Amino acid sequence: MPNPIRRTVNALLRKTAAAPAGTTAPTRPCAMDAPAEIHIRFDGVGKIYPGGVQALQEQSFAIRRGSVFGIIGRSGAGKSTLLRAINMLERPTAGRVLIDDVDVGALDEDALVGLRRRIGMIFQHFNLLSAKTVRENVGLPLRVAGIGAVETRRRVEELLDLVGLADKADVHPSKLSGGQKQRVGIARALVHRPEILLCDEATSALDPETTHAILGLLRDIKAKLGLTIVLITHDMAVIRALCDEVMVLDRGRRVEHGPVWSVFGTPKGDATQALLRPLRRGLPEDIAARLLPEPPGQGGGHAVLSLRFTGESHPEGVSLASLLALAPDARLLHGGIDRIQGHAQGDLLIAVPVAAMRSAAGARFTPDSWKVLGYVADNV
Numbered sequence: 001m002p003n004p005i006r007r008t009v010n011a012l013l014r015k016t017a018a019a020p021a022g023t024t025a026p027t028r029p030c031a032m033d034a035p036a037e038i039h040i041r042f043d044g045v046g047k048i049y050p051g052g053v054q055a056l057q058e059q060s061f062a063i064r065r066g067s068v069f070g071i072i073g074r075s076g077a078g079k080s081t082l083l084r085a086i087n088m089l090e091r092p093t094a095g096r097v098l099i100d101d102v103d104v105g106a107l108d109e110d111a112l113v114g115l116r117r118r119i120g121m122i123f124q125h126f127n128l129l130s131a132k133t134v135r136e137n138v139g140l141p142l143r144v145a146g147i148g149a150v151e152t153r154r155r156v157e158e159l160l161d162l163v164g165l166a167d168k169a170d171v172h173p174s175k176l177s178g179g180q181k182q183r184v185g186i187a188r189a190l191v192h193r194p195e196i197l198l199c200d201e202a203t204s205a206l207d208p209e210t211t212h213a214i215l216g217l218l219r220d221i222k223a224k225l226g227l228t229i230v231l232i233t234h235d236m237a238v239i240r241a242l243c244d245e246v247m248v249l250d251r252g253r254r255v256e257h258g259p260v261w262s263v264f265g266t267p268k269g270d271a272t273q274a275l276l277r278p279l280r281r282g283l284p285e286d287i288a289a290r291l292l293p294e295p296p297g298q299g300g301g302h303a304v305l306s307l308r309f310t311g312e313s314h315p316e317g318v319s320l321a322s323l324l325a326l327a328p329d330a331r332l333l334h335g336g337i338d339r340i341q342g343h344a345q346g347d348l349l350i351a352v353p354v355a356a357m358r359s360a361a362g363a364r365f366t367p368d369s370w371k372v373l374g375y376v377a378d379n380v
C-alpha cells in the first residue's frame with residue numbers, strides 16, 4: 001500500500017542520518033517496520049509553559065491509522081497543546097510524539113517542515129487570506145513549496161472539486177458563507193496530500209446545518225484519502241457523528257479514553273459527565289414539579305423510573321418484552337435510544353403503577369442501571 005508519509009519520513013531520515021555529528025537525528029530510525037495500525041504515538045508527553053503552567057501531564061496513548069480521534073475537555077484542559085504537539089507547533093517539555101514510530105521532536109528544522117507538509121490542519125476561524133481568491137488561498141502552500149504554476153492549478157482544481165467549490169475558484173473569501181470558507185480551509189489543508197488532518201474546533205463557528213455538511217465532507221475525504229483525523233471540539237454531536245475514539249482531558253490529564261459508544265454510554269469522571277450533560281435527556285420540568293418522595297395514598301400512584309441503557313448489555317437494542325415484563329401497563333414518559341457505533345444506548349423515563357412494582361421485583365428486567373426518581377399520582 002502506498003505510504004507517502006512513510007516515504008517522506010524515510011527520505012528525511014536518510015537526510016538527517018547523513019547530517020554532521022551533533023545535529024539532531026531521529027532516535028529509532030529502524031522502527032519504520034512498526035505495526036501499521038499505530039499511526040501516532042504519545043510517549044510520556046508533557047508540557048510546562050514558560051511561567052510554570054502545566055498544560056499537559058505526562059501522557060502515553062496511541063492513535064490508529066485511518067481512525068478519527070476526538071479530544072474533548074473544558075476550556076484550558078490542554079486540548080490545543082496536545083493537538084499542536086503532533087506537528088510540533090507546541091514542543092512538549094517531556095516525552096516524545098512518534099509518527100510512524102519516528103520521533104517528530106528529534107527531526108531537524110528542514111525535516112520538520114517536510115513532515116508538517118504531510119499533516120494538514122484546519123481551524124475554527126478558517127485563517128484565509130482576504131486579499132487572495134479561493135484558488136490563490138488553496139494554491140499558496142504549493143507555491144511556497146516551489147511547485148510550478150501548472151501543477152498547482154491542476155491540484156487546486158482537483159481539490160476544489162473534492163470540496164464542492166469548483167465554481168468559486170475566482171471569488172474572494174468575503175463573498176463566501178462560513179461553510180464555504182471552511183471548505184476552502186479543508187482544500188488548503190489537503191494540498192500536500194497529507195495522511196493526517198488536525199482539526200481545531202473546525203465546526204465551532206458554523207450553524208448546525210453547515211456543521212452537518214462539513215462533517216459529511218470530512219467523512220467523505222477520510223474514506224477517499226485514508227486520512228487519520230485528530231480533532232478537538234466542544235460539540236459532543238460532532239464526536240458522536242464522526243469519531244471512532246474519544247479522549248477526555250481534564251487539567252492536562254487523560255481522564256477517559258475509549259470507543260465513543262463506551263465513553264458516552266458510561267461516562268465515569270465528573271468532567272466527562274459535565275461535558276455529556278447536554279446529550280442526556282433530563283427529567284422534564286412538569287414531571288419534576290409533581291414528583292413526590294413517597295407513593296400517594298394507599299398503594300396508589302405510579303413510581304417514576306429512570307432506566308439507563310449503556311449499549312454494553314444490549315448492543316442490538318432494548319427489548320420491549322423486558323419492559324413489559326416489568327409491568328404490562330408501564331407508560332413511557334420521556335427519553336430515547338440512540339445508536340452509536342452500532343450500540344443502542346440511551347435513557348427512558350417510565351411510570352409503573354406502584355402496585356405492579358412489587359410483583360415486578362422478580363421480573364426479568366434488564367436495563368444497565370435504573371432508579372426510582374419518585375412517585376406521582378395516577379393521572380400522570
Ligand code: ADP
Binds near residue numbers: 051055079080
Ligand atoms: P484548551 O485547548 O483545552 O483550552 P490549552 O492547551 O490552550 O487548553 O491550554 C492549557 C493550559 O495552558 C491553559 O491553562 C492555558 O492558559 C495554558 N497555556 C496555553 N498556551 C500557553 C502559552 N503560550 N503560555 C502559557 N500558558 C499557556
